[in-house]
Amino acid sequence: MSGGGFHVHGPHDHELEHAAQGEHGETAHHGVGGGSMTNQIAVFTALIATVGAIFAYMGGATQANAGLFKNNAAIKKTEASNQWNYFQAKSTKQSLAELARDLAPEDKKTGYQAKVERYEKEKNEIKLVADKLEGESKAWDEQSDAQMHQHHRWAQATTALQVAIALAAIALLTKKKWLEYGMFAVAGIGVVVGGLAALHI
Template structure:
């Protein structure tokens, strides 16, 4: 059996395939991390919106009670009317406090929703990168098996698109 002469481009094919595989692995890892961040941020935002709703319900109950106390104070006289007005004023302060708390909770919920949306953008870019990189690896493998340089070139073009999306996963320029 005579030793077949190895074509020099096959060394470059092997090297580029390794580079593509490393990028695909990193894109999968980063995409998964951003996906997890997206899910966690959505869960935390949902918790904040539930907290906001609870504060809204309590605020509404105090507001209704305050209005009832004010109506009762109109029909009362003397010390009883004054006591009802003081209690209504206390409850008005509680409503104001709840409104301030709701504003802070709402701001945090919106911030978490923005984190989720940003993480989804990164995750999507990494997901697209993985698709292109896997196709490029497949084409490189076929090129090596068939010793077809044109298939390797096609794999390099697809791999370049994958690397472009991989970099986009970090920078979001597309």
Template structure:
């Protein structure tokens, strides 16, 4: 009963029609597609790596910026205390206890010194945050080209698959061109 009815798939029919020459062509396409898939996987990994590195630097920039913001807040508090102490000295009526005025002047000097140190710290933290932000931008720079490269390589894989199914050899040239564009974009991402 099984001998009476034979259902063949389109791929089998096309392979038989093309014969050994077509089979060798299909093998070359399969090898070409495997190489492209490997190139796409590596390029995709590199693109993901650039995103992760950029995110790490951006998180560092945000963390340092928060520390700088805290330092600026402490600086403003110290400067406000210095200003209030200075006003007490400047507005003190004649005959105020000299010891109290000496204490106020000592507080003014202490607030001024602490404020200067906090200002230096806040400024340094702002600079570190800006540097980390710049590192983030630099790490992300190749990502767009890598994403476009993966897209071009995926197009090449699709075109190679269509070539294998249809036997249209000219499509392989288009696939090769797309693969070349993808490889060039991947190379350009680092330069």
């Protein structure tokens, strides 16, 4: 506390002065300069915490998208399956019509042949729809996989930033410079991985 024109050091002031001497090799007066490492880490921690929150949000969004796209793929797959079942039913009717045509007397063959041709035409139309639906299902699956890959990147980046924040806390407690360097390095890795996520790499 201060009083009567003189200053009395508290335990925290001594700790800051000690840290400043360890960093710069010079004696700090009343803690001036001793807070440089503390302030630097505090500001940096706030920054990476903010970036980490953004990365975590993006990770959650991409995971949600992946689930939605996978659901869309399943819906299209089911619709395609229904179309193929319809196709199979038409094939069965066509086979029966062909059998009836072959067994029918000559004056009835023309009618059955018309049915065979109609079923063939309908089958081709159904096949086009089924193929289109399968293509859409595959496209949704690929988009889902891409979103999951991006989600994993965001998760990796977020984890790296969380580790950096933990290192920052330990660095503040121990006043170890190498921990501060480690904090910067791990945070840098997290930002790079986040960049990869943003670029869909």
